[in-house]
Amino acid sequence: MQHNEIKKTILVAGATGYLGNYIAKELISRNMDTKIIVRKPGKIIDIASKLTGIIQAEVTRPETIRGHFHGVDTVISTVGITRQKDGLTYMDVDYGANMNLLDEAKRAGVKKFIYVSVINGQLHRNLKLVEAKEAFVDQLKVSGLDYTIIRPNGFFSDMRDFLKMAEKGSVYIFGKGKKKINPIHGADLAQVCVDAINSNKKEIAVGGPDILTHYEVAEMALLASGKPINIIHLPHWLRKSIIWIMRTFTSSKTYGPIEFFLTLMAEDAIAPRYGSHRLSHFFQNEMDTLKKRT
Numbered sequence: 001m002q003h004n005e006i007k008k009t010i011l012v013a014g015a016t017g018y019l020g021n022y023i024a025k026e027l028i029s030r031n032m033d034t035k036i037i038v039r040k041p042g043k044i045i046d047i048a049s050k051l052t053g054i055i056q057a058e059v060t061r062p063e064t065i066r067g068h069f070h071g072v073d074t075v076i077s078t079v080g081i082t083r084q085k086d087g088l089t090y091m092d093v094d095y096g097a098n099m100n101l102l103d104e105a106k107r108a109g110v111k112k113f114i115y116v117s118v119i120n121g122q123l124h125r126n127l128k129l130v131e132a133k134e135a136f137v138d139q140l141k142v143s144g145l146d147y148t149i150i151r152p153n154g155f156f157s158d159m160r161d162f163l164k165m166a167e168k169g170s171v172y173i174f175g176k177g178k179k180k181i182n183p184i185h186g187a188d189l190a191q192v193c194v195d196a197i198n199s200n201k202k203e204i205a206v207g208g209p210d211i212l213t214h215y216e217v218a219e220m221a222l223l224a225s226g227k228p229i230n231i232i233h234l235p236h237w238l239r240k241s242i243i244w245i246m247r248t249f250t251s252s253k254t255y256g257p258i259e260f261f262l263t264l265m266a267e268d269a270i271a272p273r274y275g276s277h278r279l280s281h282f283f284q285n286e287m288d289t290l291k292k293r294t
């Protein structure tokens with residue numbers, strides 16, 4: 001890992017989120033000039049004093065970011081809807097807000113734009129959550145800016161859903177649970193995103209060091225929770241029915257994440273392995289933190 005890169009000003013959009021926060025910390029640890037753009041500065045108090053600048057703006061409203069990118073070399077964006085409930089659509093945020101960032105980057109003469117999409121996004125453009133991200137990827141590719149698209153596997157933060165089920169005593173998986181995944185920790189992925197600043201790769205698919213079946217993840221979560229191994233296998237017809245019902249009767253904001261999760265539960269999602277954080281340790285740490293709180 002290079003820790004002595006030429007000093008450039010990097011602007012992180014999404015620094016109040018899981019991955020963006022690790023990216024800002026990684027940049028700071030490499031002594032790079034780090035600016036962030038946030039709507040709620042109160043969420044980044046831990047790193048505020050180490051930043052070169054904090055731009056308070058609404059990335060969904062282009063007029064609020066106008067003129068703020070002067071001197072920025074590279075923009076890294078992890079902006080996207082995950083659990084936010086702002087009444088906005090994926091097209092408003094994953095596409096629209098990132099287009100606002102890209103337009104401003106072009107206007108300010110920014111050299112490179114690094115964007116975090118999802119693993120196999122190109123293959124799942126029909127899913128609501130992916131459609132908007134890949135529409136942005138299309139625009140980024142023809143923007144004239146240098147770019148890297150990061151295509152990460154599931155984050156450790158999302159694997160907490162397995163722990164939540166485990167704490168209740170049973171973990172539900174589909175079919176035999178033999179499909180595989182290599183989820184990645186935010187700190188490991190942040191290194192990949194920061195390395196991309198000086199990389200000429202246009203697309204980087206990446207996952208964590210352990211390739212695990214869904215059954216193994218379920219087992220790991222139950223072990224960390226100190227619960228007996230109780231894994232319930234649900235049939236795939238139920239998974240497909242849930243997707244259909246959600247798509248038919250709820251809005252894209254509601255069904256988007258469920259449709260994405262349930263679709264990926266039916267296939268292997270394996271990306272080149274990177275990083276040192278192990279999911280079993282993450283689960284154990286999560287449980288320890290939980291025990292200290294209660």
Ligand SMILES: NC(=O)c1ccc[n+]([C@@H]2O[C@H](COP(=O)([O-])OP(=O)(O)OC[C@H]3O[C@@H](n4cnc5c(N)ncnc54)[C@H](OP(=O)(O)O)[C@@H]3O)[C@@H](O)[C@H]2O)c1
Pocket residue numbers: 013014015016017018019020039040043058059060078079080081082083084086088093097116117118119152153154155156157158
């Ligand atoms: N979780 C996964 O397993 C996974 C896997 C692959 C790719 N990804 C993608 O990677 C990206 C980052 O994921 P993450 O887990 O770090 O997400 P996260 O923790 O929810 O962070 C998302 C960031 O986007 C910002 N944002 C969302 N809606 C916004 C809005 N309307 N206006 C302004 N800012 C807004 C959030 O700001 P606030 O803090 O102010 O809400 C936050 O800084 C997402 O696009 C996600 O889809 C996730």
